[in-house]
Structure formats: structure tokens, C-alpha cells
Amino acid sequence: MSYLEHNVKTVPTGLSKLLRLNWALVLLLTAVACFGFLMLYSVAGGSMLPWAEPQMKRFALGMGMMLFIAMVPIWFWRNMAGLAYCASILLLLGVEFFGAVGMGAQRWIDLGFMRLQPSELSKITLVMMLAAYYDWLDIRKTSHPLWVAIPLLLIVLPTALVLTQPDLGTAILLVLGGGAVMFLAGVSWWYFAVVAGAGVGLVWAVLSSRGTDWQLIKDYQFRRIDTFLDPSTDPLGAGYHITQSKIALGSGGWTGRGFMQGTQTRLNFLPEKHTDFIFTTLAEELGFLGAISLLSLYALIILFCLASAISNKDRFGSLMTLGISVTFFLFFAVNMSMVMGLAPVVGVPLPLVSYGGSAMLVLLAAFGLVQSAHVHRPRGR
Amino acid sequence: MKRSPKDTEASVRKITRRSLVLAGAQTAVLAALGLRMRQMQVEQADEFRLLAEENRINMRLIAPARGLIFDRNGAPVAENTQNYRIVIVREDAGDVDEVIARLRQLIIIDPEELERALREMKRRSPFVPITLTDQRSWEDIATVAVNAPALPGITPDVGLTRSYPLAEDFSHIVGYVGPVSDYDLSRIEDNDPLLQIPKFQIGKTGVENKFERDLRGKAGNKRIEVNAAGRVMRELGRDAGTPGANLQLTVDxxxxxxxxxxxxxxxxxxxxxxxxxxxxxxxxxxxxxxxxxxxVRGISVADYAGLTDNLYRPLAxxxxxxxxxxxxxxxxxxxxxxxxxxxxxxxxxxxxxxxxxxxxxxxxxxxxxxxxxxxxxxxxxxxxxxxxxxxxxxxxxxxxxxxxxxxxxxxxxxxxxxxxxxxxxxxxxxxxxxxxxxxxxxxxxxxxxxxxxxxxxxxxxxxxxxxxxxxxxxxxxxxxxxxxxxxxxxxxxxxxxxxxxxxxxxxxxxxxxxxxxxxxxxxxxxxxxxxxxxxxxxxxxxxxxxxxxxxxxxxxxxxxxxxxxxxxxxxxxxxxxxxxxxxxxxxxxxxxxxxxxxxxxxxxxxxxxxxxxxxxxxxxxxxxxxxxxxxxxxxxxxxxxxxxxxx
The missing domain is CATH 3.40.710.10 (DD-peptidase/beta-lactamase superfamily)
Structure with a gap:
């Protein structure tokens, strides 16, 4: 075991593990969640129900779960990675299967107290699986084509299943998150350069095919692209939401209109104001200062993960911490770009702030893994 | 899996290098997000705020027609009649006192009614239309319309109001409607947006009150495009809502x-x-x-006292x-x-x-x-x-x-x-x-x-x-x-x-x-x-x-x-x-x-x-x-x- 090789002596036991927790990270997560509670309270018109109170309960549950996961040694989780990955693939297949067999568009599994979306779970299990894979792989073989093909397959499998749901947002997060772990593990730059080049080429080909005989995508898909580039061309359809979102966000100004004073959200211009578009409410009511504070908190979370990963000699713990932090980064970066009109509208929630049980619990569980890697990291030489 | 210390060193070095590269990319994205926020919320804030005030696409609620009430043979007991009223939007009016003074030279407004409207206006947001006076004649409406240029923010409007053609006969059975009050809002647990419309009529007593939910119907809305001055340019879409259910009583x-x-x-x-x-x-x-x-019209204090002080208790x-x-x-x-x-x-x-x-x-x-x-x-x-x-x-x-x-x-x-x-x-x-x-x-x-x-x-x-x-x-x-x-x-x-x-x-x-x-x-x-x-x-x-x-x-x-x-x-x-x-x-x-x-x-x-x-x-x-x-x-x-x- 690579870990045991390092320092059996430094393995913490019992309560001393609690002291080794990355408490700064715990505080940062709580601070972000508090932003969420405030906004959910405000969006409900100054009421704990229907959103703020259930969200708080789930946060408390998630924090408990995080601490529990953190207390379990990291090597246990590494050994679980394959199992977890297979389980999440089975769950994805399960909802596909049941979704097809007359239960309607069911994308979740009912656990009684909450509904678990396997697609949320798969983001984390994929990262775990890839980290465990590179921990096992001889680092000299990392860029060998055969050993690059295997992780690609591991990424494509859940991505394909999620795409059929269809859930474009999650699919993008899976590809980018998985790619990031491959990059961190040391896969050669050339692979990434080729993929990026191919992507740019494809986009160019598609765009230039418009109106020609060999047009590659349908007209309505082109119109969607137009809408993203200039929302005002479709003020009542897809462009409507993004236009309203930008107006609300922009009208916040430096200090915002004040807590619970947002006119745009109040007047019901905005859709999904408690889930995907909650950042709009926050930016309108708390202004630039509020929005940049939240962004800073997110940046600090990423920074603490980075520091923890770099100081960790364990390859699995280090890669997983970074993979989770990148996934987390992608969550808020995609969501914020979307509501600010920098990216097309795909369904990605604002992590720990948007209302939603699955995403919150899965994220906190993931940070449990990060904590476990931190607590059990081999230190010194 | 055993790994040599040398490999471990190499792994750590590689991860550190690559993670710093990734951190650089993340910093760039964060900076872009932060700059975009600054651009929208600081530099373009005034522009967006203007758009927000005069939201290019506005949503207006359409009050559904309240359900009618008939007797057992189909004779109307409670119906909706057209109500001409005069509405003011504070932020469009500018100098409210001046505009109202001009309006009062054109038509006669009951001082008590006007004072109630002004009090209402203070409590509401500047863009909410407030009814200054209602139950006006067609002549009054025409006078206001003709003088519109001198009366910014004031518009003649027509809405439906409840009327009881059989007047006294059914007052104890059907009851009456009245404008929704703060007391009503605190008492009923209902977040129907209709209740937020100033002077929206809800059932206060009798059948009107007990069957409120059935009679009220569901709000519709229309999306309208407005220009920078707040003038309605065109209607983009409309959902008529659902009118309230009609009731038939057993009473003859x-x-x-x-x-x-x-x-x-x-x-x-x-x-x-x-x-x-x-x-x-x-x-x-x-x-x-x-x-x-x-x-329904709003009873005067003196008339109300006349009813409550009556030895024979007409309200009971x-x-x-x-x-x-x-x-x-x-x-x-x-x-x-x-x-x-x-x-x-x-x-x-x-x-x-x-x-x-x-x-x-x-x-x-x-x-x-x-x-x-x-x-x-x-x-x-x-x-x-x-x-x-x-x-x-x-x-x-x-x-x-x-x-x-x-x-x-x-x-x-x-x-x-x-x-x-x-x-x-x-x-x-x-x-x-x-x-x-x-x-x-x-x-x-x-x-x-x-x-x-x-x-x-x-x-x-x-x-x-x-x-x-x-x-x-x-x-x-x-x-x-x-x-x-x-x-x-x-x-x-x-x-x-x-x-x-x-x-x-x-x-x-x-x-x-x-x-x-x-x-x-x-x-x-x-x-x-x-x-x-x-x-x-x-x-x-x-x-x-x-x-x-x-x-x-x-x-x-x-x-x-x-x-x-x-x-x-x-x-x-x-x-x-x-x-x-x-x-x-x-x-x-x-x-x-x-x-x-x-x-x-x-x-x-x-x-x-x-x-x-x-x-x-x-x-x-x-x-x-x-x-x-x-x-x-x-x-x-x-x-x-x-x-x-x-x-």
C-alpha cells in the first residue's frame, strides 16, 4: 500500500482525528450554505417554508454525513471506489429502465426522506474511480494510448447514460470533471491539445455549414445558438429567461436593493428562482458586494482544497481532492456564467445555495471524502 | 500496490505542477466571472436599473370575472357590471399633488375617497396603479381622456365590479364583496397574487364569503412590451385565466x-x-x-353607523x-x-x-x-x-x-x-x-x-x-x-x-x-x-x-x-x-x-x-x-x- 509505506506512525486515531479536520473548509461550506438559507427565505417572500427550512435540515444531515465519512480512513474509500462507480452506473441504468417501463420520466430514486438523483451521485463516483485508477496505474504508463483509453471509457459510460435522460448540464460536468482528473494525473498535453483542436474544428464546421447543402444540425438548433448569442431575438421564448435574469442581476448595483426588496424576482419575472436562478435574486438583492462575497467564498473553498491536495503525499487522496474541487468549481462557474449570459442555459444548480436535496447531500458527502483524505494524509518525510 | 519512494516523489511533483496549471485556469475563469459581475452591476447598473423599472417585458395580472350567482329559476342575484375608474401611477405622474389638483378642476372627486387613495398610494410601490376614484360616469372618463396630455400618470380604466340587482332581498344570504383589506390578508392563508391587486374585491359575508374560492377564479396574465417611458407598445401574449364558477341557489x-x-x-x-x-x-x-x-361602493361612516346603531339590527x-x-x-x-x-x-x-x-x-x-x-x-x-x-x-x-x-x-x-x-x-x-x-x-x-x-x-x-x-x-x-x-x-x-x-x-x-x-x-x-x-x-x-x-x-x-x-x-x-x-x-x-x-x-x-x-x-x-x-x-x-x- 502506497499509503502505509509512508508513515504508519502518523495515522491519527480516535478524537485526534477531529482536531485534524480541515475546519476552515467546514466554516467556508457553512458560510456558503447560509447565503442559500437567506436567499431561500427571501424568495419565499419572507418565509421558512417551503424552502429554507427543509434546506437547513438537509444541510444539517449532510454535515453529519460529511463528518462520518471524514472519520473513516481514506484507504477504505479508495477500496470502495470501484464498487461505488459500478453502483452508480447500475442506478443510472435503473432509472433509464424504469423510466422506459411506464413510470414516466423518473430521474430519481425515492429514499423515503428525499429523492436521490443517480446523475448527481455519478459525478463523485467518477472522480473517485479515476483517482483510484491512477493510484493503481504505474505512473510511467500514464500517457500510453491503451492506458488512456480505459479512463476515457470510464468517463463515456456515465456520460452517455446521463445524456439520454437528457441532462446536458450533468454530462458537461462529467466530461470536464473526468478530463480534469486525467490532466492532473499527468496524461500528456498532446491528448488535450488534440481534443481541444477537434472541438474547435467541429464547432467551426457546424457553424459554417449553416445554409449549405451539408448543414450538420437542424434549423431549430441554430436558432437556439442565436438566442444565446443575442437573447433579444427571442424575447418570449428561451431568451426571455436570460434577458430577465440579466436585468434583475444588473439592476442590483453596488449594494443591491436590500434583503427581500428585489422587485424583479418579486414580480415573478424569473423562472426557477429558488433553484437554478437563485444567484439572480442574490445579486439583485445584495448587489455586487454580495455576489463578489459569494464568489470569494467559493474561491477560498477551491484554494483550501488545492492546498490540502498539494500537501498530500497520497496519490489517491490528492487526485480525488483536486477532482472534487474541480467538479465543485464547474458547478458554480457554469451556473454563474449561465445567469450572467456568458453560457447557454443548461440545468446546473448553484452548489450549496440552490434548493435541492440530492445535490446538497452528494456535495457534502464529497467534501467528506476530501476531509478524510486531509485527516489521513501522510505528513512529513 | 507497492510504489517506490522515487515514483511517489515523481507523482507528487507532477500533481503539484499540473494542479497549479489548473489553478491558473480556474483563476482566469473566476476573474472573468468577477469582471462580468462588475461590468453588469457597477458599470451598467443604471442601464439595467432603468430596464428593471420599465421592464421591457411586463407582466400584468388579469383579474378573472367573478362567478355569477343565480336564484333557483336562473334570475341573477349577483352579477358583474362595468365600472369606470380613474387610475394613477405615482412614478409616471411626477408631481402627484399638482396632477391631482388639475384633475379636480375637471371632475368632482369625493375628498374622503381621495384621501383613502392617497394613503393607499403611500404604502405601495411607485409603479403600482392606484385607483383614485371609481364608479364614474362615461362623461367623466371622456373628460379625463381628452385632457390626457395635462395629466401624466393618470389613465381612465374600465373594470368589473360586483352588483346586486335584487339589492336588499338577498343581502343576508349572498352577503357582499368588498376591497381586500390588510386584516383580510393577515387572516387568510392564501398566496393568490390576485389578493395583491389594490382594491381587489373578495367576499366579505354570506355566500360570497363562504364560496370565495369557487367564485374568484384563477388569475390570468398578459405580457406587454413597454418603451422606456413606460408606455405600452404592444401585447405579446395573454393567458385569460379562468373565470370563477357560477352558483345557483335553492332560493326563489x-x-x-x-x-x-x-x-x-x-x-x-x-x-x-x-x-x-x-x-x-x-x-x-x-x-x-x-x-x-x-x-361594494364603500359605505360612508355615517351610513354605516346608521346600520350598526339601529335597534332592529339590520346587519344581523x-x-x-x-x-x-x-x-x-x-x-x-x-x-x-x-x-x-x-x-x-x-x-x-x-x-x-x-x-x-x-x-x-x-x-x-x-x-x-x-x-x-x-x-x-x-x-x-x-x-x-x-x-x-x-x-x-x-x-x-x-x-x-x-x-x-x-x-x-x-x-x-x-x-x-x-x-x-x-x-x-x-x-x-x-x-x-x-x-x-x-x-x-x-x-x-x-x-x-x-x-x-x-x-x-x-x-x-x-x-x-x-x-x-x-x-x-x-x-x-x-x-x-x-x-x-x-x-x-x-x-x-x-x-x-x-x-x-x-x-x-x-x-x-x-x-x-x-x-x-x-x-x-x-x-x-x-x-x-x-x-x-x-x-x-x-x-x-x-x-x-x-x-x-x-x-x-x-x-x-x-x-x-x-x-x-x-x-x-x-x-x-x-x-x-x-x-x-x-x-x-x-x-x-x-x-x-x-x-x-x-x-x-x-x-x-x-x-x-x-x-x-x-x-x-x-x-x-x-x-x-x-x-x-x-x-x-x-x-x-x-x-x-x-x-x-x-x-
């Missing part, structure tokens, strides 16, 4: 009008007419009454809210209890010397000289109190109360009117809980003649009469259908009394009004197809004190109005095949058979004929006086006949 507008007019001839009275076959309430009258349209719906001692009309229930428990036979007699002695107290019969030997039929016919004092001791209050409840006394009927009372049907447990004292035999004696603790509303007395007449446990029904869906008829099943017992009691009621010695012989109907069976009641409001007796006060006429006896009468007709049952209470009317009785007869005759009854239905000796009275009544001419033609 023609009969209701007659009942209200007839009751108005007394000072303060209430009456309920129902169909004993299915429980349909055909008329629910309470006099004096008031004009609900005054409340005495038919369902008033609880009165039922007096002798309760005797049928006591007789049914005694028969049902097998404690008497119809031929058993009691001797009435004019009083009963209980301990050292005397309980008097209304007839001081006594009735002599009295059997069941005679006890009802002549309303002998002593016979019932006797029954009370035999049967006991608990069995009487048990039977009374089967007739609906003490029960709060679930009909959509405000403050429906349950009355009081006392028993031993009730008294010990309420007063902490034991039930006395004297209490039973008082209860047996419908005095003491017993209280019932005119509605309950009508139900009691209808159940006696039909033998079925019918339940009163006020709403016939909601949105075309017929409401179900409850309780058209037998109550479970022996039919012979019911027949005996009905025979007693028949004797009251159709035999020369009956207490209600004066209110007989002289038409074999429509014979009336009834029972009078006169209930004491308070005993005449010894001091007053010493002063020589022995008659009601000597007392002030509010201390005179209540006059009651319950009746049904036709005797053989009852189609109508009624209860009438004339507050402080002094005498049941001579005051309340004629009211009940007039109402039942009108109900059976479906129009003003011919004088031939009345006993020959009374026709002159009755004819004069009927002619003097101020009836609404059109409704009944017109509605029937339509149906």
Missing part, C-alpha cells in the same frame, strides 16, 4: 322578495321557508335589511344567527319524545287546573282558568302548558334533548351563511358543564314549553317543522349547483320515528289552525288543496317583575318594545302532501298566533301559488283587511315572473 327570488317585503311590515322579524321533500331553502328572510351595493341575519326560545312550537318535540319512548298513549289525559305545583312553586298554564282534562291532540290544539309539565316529569330532559336533536335542534347546519348559530338544546350534562349546578325538575318544566335554556334559530325551527311534516331527516341546502354541478341532497331518508306517532302530532298541528278552538284558527287557509298545519309560540324575553305587576303592568303592550314577548309560528302546507314548511319569528311581536301566524300563512300561500295569493284562499271575514295589506306591499314586479318565463 320571487318568494324571497315577498318574504322580505312581508317581514318589513313588522318591526324586526325573520322567516325561513324550505321544501320538506329535499331540504331546499326557498327563502331566508331577515328584516330590516340593507343594500349590499352600498358596501336573524334567520340563522338569531337564537330564540322556541316557546310552544317546541311542544311537538316533547310529544314525540314521550310517544317514541312509549311513556304515553295518545288517549292518556292530564288534568289542567291552570297550574302545576312543584314543591312550593307554581308553574302556570297560559290559560289561568285551566283546560280541564287534556289529551295529546287537545294539548297541541289549545297549547296546554300543564300537559307538558306533566310529560316533562315523565320523560325527563335527557330524552327530550335526545329527540330534539333528531329534529335538528342544537345542531349547527353547514350552510354557507355567516355566523350560523347552533342554538342550545340543554340536557343534564350541559347544565353541569355550563353552570356547574345540577339540573332541576323546574328546568325540565321550563324546557318542556320551549322556555328556560332552550334556544333555536328560525332555520332550526323550519328544519324541525320540515322533518315533522316529511318524517325524513332532511338537511337544509342553500346552494343548488356549483359551476353546473348539482350539489347532493342529503338526508332524504326516514328519521326512524313510528309513522303513527308522527301522524298524531301532525293531526294536533292541523287542529291548531283548522278547528274553532285551536289557538291558530285565525290563520287557517280556506282552500282544501292547501290546508295549513301549524303551531304558534309566544316566548317570554323576561318575566314581569313583582314591582311592575304592582304598578299594573300585566300586558305586553305596557312594556317597552325590547322586553315584549317574541312571537313565533311554525307551519307546513298542504297538510296532506306537504311541499312547504316555514318558521317565522317576529321579535318582541307579543303574540305568536295573531302576529307571527299571519306572516307564516301569507308566505306559505305565496310559495304554493308562486305569486300573490288570491283572496279566496283566506277566510271570508279576513279578506278585506288582507287585501288592503297585500296591496300596500312594495313588491319587485319583474324578477319572479321574468325569471320563470326564462326558465
Amino acid at each position: 327570488a320571487g318568494l324571497q322578495n315577498f318574504v322580505e317585503a312581508r317581514l318589513t311590515l313588522e318591526e324586526s322579524a325573520a322567516a325561513v321557508v324550505m321544501d320538506p321533500r329535499n331540504g331546499d331553502l326557498l327563502a331566508v328572510g331577515s328584516a330590516p335589511t340593507f343594500d349590499p351595493n352600498a358596501f 341575519n336573524k334567520a340563522v344567527q338569531g337564537a330564540y326560545p322556541p316557546g310552544s312550537t317546541f311542544k311537538m318535540v316533547v310529544a314525540m319524545a314521550a310517544l317514541d319512548y312509549g311513556l304515553i298513549t295518545p288517549n292518556d289525559t292530564a288534568y289542567c287546573p291552570g297550574f302545576t305545583t312543584l314543591g312550593d312553586r307554581r308553574f302556570h298554564c297560559w290559560k289561568r282558568g285551566g283546560h280541564g282534562y287534556v289529551d295529546l291532540e287537545k294539548s297541541l290544539q289549545q297549547s296546554c302548558d300543564v300537559y307538558y309539565y306533566d310529560l316533562a316529569q315523565k320523560v325527563g330532559v335527557d330524552k327530550i334533548a335526545e329527540t330534539a336533536r333528531r329534529f335538528g335542534l342544537g345542531e349547527r347546519f353547514d350552510i354557507p351563511m355567516s355566523a350560523v348559530t347552533s342554538g342550545t338544546m340543554p340536557d343534564k350534562a350541559w347544565k353541569s358543564e355550563r353552570y356547574g349546578t345540577e339540573w332541576l325538575v323546574g328546568d325540565s318544566l321550563n324546557a318542556s314549553i320551549g322556555q328556560g335554556f332552550v334556544l333555536a334559530s328560525p332555520l332550526q325551527m323550519a328544519v324541525m317543522t320540515a322533518r315533522l311534516a316529511s318524517g325524513n331527516s332532511i338537511v337544509p341546502r342553500l346552494v343548488k349547483s356549483v359551476d353546473g354541478i348539482e350539489a347532493e341532497i342529503e338526508g332524504a331518508t326516514p328519521m326512524g320515528f313510528n309513522e303513527n306517532h308522527l301522524r298524531l302530532v301532525r293531526k294536533g298541528m292541523y287542529s291548531v289552525t283548522n278547528t274553532r278552538r285551536g289557538t291558530g284558527f285565525n290563520v287557517r287557509i280556506d282552500d282544501d288543496r292547501m290546508r295549513l298545519a301549524g303551531k304558534s309560540g309566544t316566548s317570554q324575553v323576561r318575566n314581569i317583575t313583582a314591582a311592575e305587576r304592582a304598578r299594573g303592568v300585566t300586558q305586553n303592550a305596557d312594556l317597552p318594545w325590547e322586553r315584549r314577548d317574541h312571537a313565533l309560528f311554525v307551519a307546513y302546507a298542504p297538510y296532506e302532501n306537504p311541499t312547504h314548511a316555514a318558521a317565522v319569528v317576529v321579535e318582541h311581536g307579543s303574540a305568536g298566533s295573531s302576529v307571527a301566524g299571519p306572516v307564516a300563512r301569507d308566505i306559505l300561500l305565496y310559495a304554493m301559488h308562486g305569486k300573490l295569493p288570491p283572496l279566496e284562499s283566506y277566510p271570508a271575514s279576513q279578506r278585506g283587511k288582507v287585501g288592503q295589506m297585500l296591496n300596500s306591499m312594495n313588491l319587485r314586479q319583474t324578477t319572479g315572473a321574468a325569471a320563470r318565463d326564462r326558465a
Whole structure:
């Protein structure tokens, strides 16, 4: 075991593990969640129900779960990675299967107290699986084509299943998150350069095919692209939401209109104001200062993960911490770009702030893994 | 998996290098996000704020048309009429005082109304349109429209408002609507955005209130495009919403009008007419009454004080809210209890010397000289109190109360009117809980003649009469259908009394009004197809004190109005095949058979004929006086006949 090789002596036991927790990270997560509670309270018109109170309960549950996961040694989780990955693939297949067999568009599994979306779970299990894979792989073989093909397959499998749901947002997060772990593990730059080049080429080909005989995508898909580039061309359809979102966000100004004073959200211009578009409410009511504070908190979370990963000699713990932090980064970066009109509208929630049980619990569980890697990291030489 | 220290070093170095590269990319994205925020929220903030104030695409709520209310024959009872009003938007007006001053040179605005609007305006956001004045004439609207350039922020507008074409007749049943108030908002848990519309009308009392959710409908909305000045450029889309459900009442507008007019001839009275076959309430009258349209328009303080200070309480719906001692009309229930428990036979007699002695107290019969030997039929016919004092001791209050409840006394009927009372049907447990004292035999004696603790509303007395007449446990029904869906008829099943017992009691009621010695012989109907069976009641409001007796006060006429006896009468007709049952209470009317009785007869005759009854239905000796009275009544001419033609 690579870990045991390092320092059996430094393995913490019992309560001393609690002291080794990355408490700064715990505080940062709580601070972000508090932003969420405030906004959910405000969006409900100054009421704990229907959103703020259930969200708080789930946060408390998630924090408990995080601490529990953190207390379990990291090597246990590494050994679980394959199992977890297979389980999440089975769950994805399960909802596909049941979704097809007359239960309607069911994308979740009912656990009684909450509904678990396997697609949320798969983001984390994929990262775990890839980290465990590179921990096992001889680092000299990392860029060998055969050993690059295997992780690609591991990424494509859940991505394909999620795409059929269809859930474009999650699919993008899976590809980018998985790619990031491959990059961190040391896969050669050339692979990434080729993929990026191919992507740019494809986009160019598609765009230039418009109106020609060999047009590659349908007209309505082109119109969607137009809408993203200039929302005002479709003020009542897809462009409507993004236009309203930008107006609300922009009208916040430096200090915002004040807590619970947002006119745009109040007047019901905005859709999904408690889930995907909650950042709009926050930016309108708390202004630039509020929005940049939240962004800073997110940046600090990423920074603490980075520091923890770099100081960790364990390859699995280090890669997983970074993979989770990148996934987390992608969550808020995609969501914020979307509501600010920098990216097309795909369904990605604002992590720990948007209302939603699955995403919150899965994220906190993931940070449990990060904590476990931190607590059990081999230190010194 | 073993790994050499050298490999570990290499791994750590690689991860560190690559993670710093990735961190660099992340920093770039974060910086882009931060800059975008700054650009939108700081540099372009004014631009976006302008867009937000004058949101290019605006959503406006469309209030749905409130559901209409009809009588049983389809005559409109509550409808929506066009209401021209003048609306101001504060932020468009600029100098509000100046604009309003200019407006007041053009049209006359009631200062009180204006002040209310200004207060409203201060509480609302600057972009919310506030109604300055409504119920305007078309001329006023035209004047404002022509002078629009001088009146920024002011627009003439047309909306729907509630109106009650039958005015006073249905005010107690249907109630009225009024602008939603802060008190309403705090009381009802409802986040319907419609309630946020200033002056949105919601049901305040009666059916309008109880069926608020059905009548209100669902809000629609329209998306409109506005320019930078806030002017509507075009409508982009519209969802009309769902209009409220229409209601049909069981009440007959023609009969209701007659009942209200007839009751108005007394000072303060209430009456309920129902169909004993299915429980349909055909008329629910309470006099004096008031004009609900005054409340919709916004009643003035002086007019409102006039209603609340009135000794005869016009705002109260005495038919369902008033609880009165039922007096002798309760005797049928006591007789049914005694028969049902097998404690008497119809031929058993009691001797009435004019009083009963209980301990050292005397309980008097209304007839001081006594009735002599009295059997069941005679006890009802002549309303002998002593016979019932006797029954009370035999049967006991608990069995009487048990039977009374089967007739609906003490029960709060679930009909959509405000403050429906349950009355009081006392028993031993009730008294010990309420007063902490034991039930006395004297209490039973008082209860047996419908005095003491017993209280019932005119509605309950009508139900009691209808159940006696039909033998079925019918339940009163006020709403016939909601949105075309017929409401179900409850309780058209037998109550479970022996039919012979019911027949005996009905025979007693028949004797009251159709035999020369009956207490209600004066209110007989002289038409074999429509014979009336009834029972009078006169209930004491308070005993005449010894001091007053010493002063020589022995008659009601000597007392002030509010201390005179209540006059009651319950009746049904036709005797053989009852189609109508009624209860009438004339507050402080002094005498049941001579005051309340004629009211009940007039109402039942009108109900059976479906129009003003011919004088031939009345006993020959009374026709002159009755004819004069009927002619003097101020009836609404059109409704009944017109509605029937339509149906």
C-alpha cells in the first residue's frame, strides 16, 4: 500500500482525528450554505417554508454525513471506489429502465426522506474511480494510448447514460470533471491539445455549414445558438429567461436593493428562482458586494482544497481532492456564467445555495471524502 | 500496490505542477466571472436599473370575472357590471399633488375617497396603479381622456365590479364583496397574487364569503412590451385565466322578495321557508335589511353607523344567527319524545287546573282558568302548558334533548351563511358543564314549553317543522349547483320515528289552525288543496317583575318594545302532501298566533301559488283587511315572473 509505506506512525486515531479536520473548509461550506438559507427565505417572500427550512435540515444531515465519512480512513474509500462507480452506473441504468417501463420520466430514486438523483451521485463516483485508477496505474504508463483509453471509457459510460435522460448540464460536468482528473494525473498535453483542436474544428464546421447543402444540425438548433448569442431575438421564448435574469442581476448595483426588496424576482419575472436562478435574486438583492462575497467564498473553498491536495503525499487522496474541487468549481462557474449570459442555459444548480436535496447531500458527502483524505494524509518525510 | 519512494516523489511533483496549471485556469475563469459581475452591476447598473423599472417585458395580472350567482329559476342575484375608474401611477405622474389638483378642476372627486387613495398610494410601490376614484360616469372618463396630455400618470380604466340587482332581498344570504383589506390578508392563508391587486374585491359575508374560492377564479396574465417611458407598445401574449364558477341557489327570488317585503311590515322579524321533500331553502328572510351595493361602493361612516346603531339590527341575519326560545312550537318535540319512548298513549289525559305545583312553586298554564282534562291532540290544539309539565316529569330532559336533536335542534347546519348559530338544546350534562349546578325538575318544566335554556334559530325551527311534516331527516341546502354541478341532497331518508306517532302530532298541528278552538284558527287557509298545519309560540324575553305587576303592568303592550314577548309560528302546507314548511319569528311581536301566524300563512300561500295569493284562499271575514295589506306591499314586479318565463 502506497499509503502505509509512508508513515504508519502518523495515522491519527480516535478524537485526534477531529482536531485534524480541515475546519476552515467546514466554516467556508457553512458560510456558503447560509447565503442559500437567506436567499431561500427571501424568495419565499419572507418565509421558512417551503424552502429554507427543509434546506437547513438537509444541510444539517449532510454535515453529519460529511463528518462520518471524514472519520473513516481514506484507504477504505479508495477500496470502495470501484464498487461505488459500478453502483452508480447500475442506478443510472435503473432509472433509464424504469423510466422506459411506464413510470414516466423518473430521474430519481425515492429514499423515503428525499429523492436521490443517480446523475448527481455519478459525478463523485467518477472522480473517485479515476483517482483510484491512477493510484493503481504505474505512473510511467500514464500517457500510453491503451492506458488512456480505459479512463476515457470510464468517463463515456456515465456520460452517455446521463445524456439520454437528457441532462446536458450533468454530462458537461462529467466530461470536464473526468478530463480534469486525467490532466492532473499527468496524461500528456498532446491528448488535450488534440481534443481541444477537434472541438474547435467541429464547432467551426457546424457553424459554417449553416445554409449549405451539408448543414450538420437542424434549423431549430441554430436558432437556439442565436438566442444565446443575442437573447433579444427571442424575447418570449428561451431568451426571455436570460434577458430577465440579466436585468434583475444588473439592476442590483453596488449594494443591491436590500434583503427581500428585489422587485424583479418579486414580480415573478424569473423562472426557477429558488433553484437554478437563485444567484439572480442574490445579486439583485445584495448587489455586487454580495455576489463578489459569494464568489470569494467559493474561491477560498477551491484554494483550501488545492492546498490540502498539494500537501498530500497520497496519490489517491490528492487526485480525488483536486477532482472534487474541480467538479465543485464547474458547478458554480457554469451556473454563474449561465445567469450572467456568458453560457447557454443548461440545468446546473448553484452548489450549496440552490434548493435541492440530492445535490446538497452528494456535495457534502464529497467534501467528506476530501476531509478524510486531509485527516489521513501522510505528513512529513 | 507497492510504489517506490522515487515514483511517489515523481507523482507528487507532477500533481503539484499540473494542479497549479489548473489553478491558473480556474483563476482566469473566476476573474472573468468577477469582471462580468462588475461590468453588469457597477458599470451598467443604471442601464439595467432603468430596464428593471420599465421592464421591457411586463407582466400584468388579469383579474378573472367573478362567478355569477343565480336564484333557483336562473334570475341573477349577483352579477358583474362595468365600472369606470380613474387610475394613477405615482412614478409616471411626477408631481402627484399638482396632477391631482388639475384633475379636480375637471371632475368632482369625493375628498374622503381621495384621501383613502392617497394613503393607499403611500404604502405601495411607485409603479403600482392606484385607483383614485371609481364608479364614474362615461362623461367623466371622456373628460379625463381628452385632457390626457395635462395629466401624466393618470389613465381612465374600465373594470368589473360586483352588483346586486335584487339589492336588499338577498343581502343576508349572498352577503357582499368588498376591497381586500390588510386584516383580510393577515387572516387568510392564501398566496393568490390576485389578493395583491389594490382594491381587489373578495367576499366579505354570506355566500360570497363562504364560496370565495369557487367564485374568484384563477388569475390570468398578459405580457406587454413597454418603451422606456413606460408606455405600452404592444401585447405579446395573454393567458385569460379562468373565470370563477357560477352558483345557483335553492332560493326563489320571487318568494324571497315577498318574504322580505312581508317581514318589513313588522318591526324586526325573520322567516325561513324550505321544501320538506329535499331540504331546499326557498327563502331566508331577515328584516330590516340593507343594500349590499352600498358596501361594494364603500359605505360612508355615517351610513354605516346608521346600520350598526339601529335597534332592529339590520346587519344581523336573524334567520340563522338569531337564537330564540322556541316557546310552544317546541311542544311537538316533547310529544314525540314521550310517544317514541312509549311513556304515553295518545288517549292518556292530564288534568289542567291552570297550574302545576312543584314543591312550593307554581308553574302556570297560559290559560289561568285551566283546560280541564287534556289529551295529546287537545294539548297541541289549545297549547296546554300543564300537559307538558306533566310529560316533562315523565320523560325527563335527557330524552327530550335526545329527540330534539333528531329534529335538528342544537345542531349547527353547514350552510354557507355567516355566523350560523347552533342554538342550545340543554340536557343534564350541559347544565353541569355550563353552570356547574345540577339540573332541576323546574328546568325540565321550563324546557318542556320551549322556555328556560332552550334556544333555536328560525332555520332550526323550519328544519324541525320540515322533518315533522316529511318524517325524513332532511338537511337544509342553500346552494343548488356549483359551476353546473348539482350539489347532493342529503338526508332524504326516514328519521326512524313510528309513522303513527308522527301522524298524531301532525293531526294536533292541523287542529291548531283548522278547528274553532285551536289557538291558530285565525290563520287557517280556506282552500282544501292547501290546508295549513301549524303551531304558534309566544316566548317570554323576561318575566314581569313583582314591582311592575304592582304598578299594573300585566300586558305586553305596557312594556317597552325590547322586553315584549317574541312571537313565533311554525307551519307546513298542504297538510296532506306537504311541499312547504316555514318558521317565522317576529321579535318582541307579543303574540305568536295573531302576529307571527299571519306572516307564516301569507308566505306559505305565496310559495304554493308562486305569486300573490288570491283572496279566496283566506277566510271570508279576513279578506278585506288582507287585501288592503297585500296591496300596500312594495313588491319587485319583474324578477319572479321574468325569471320563470326564462326558465
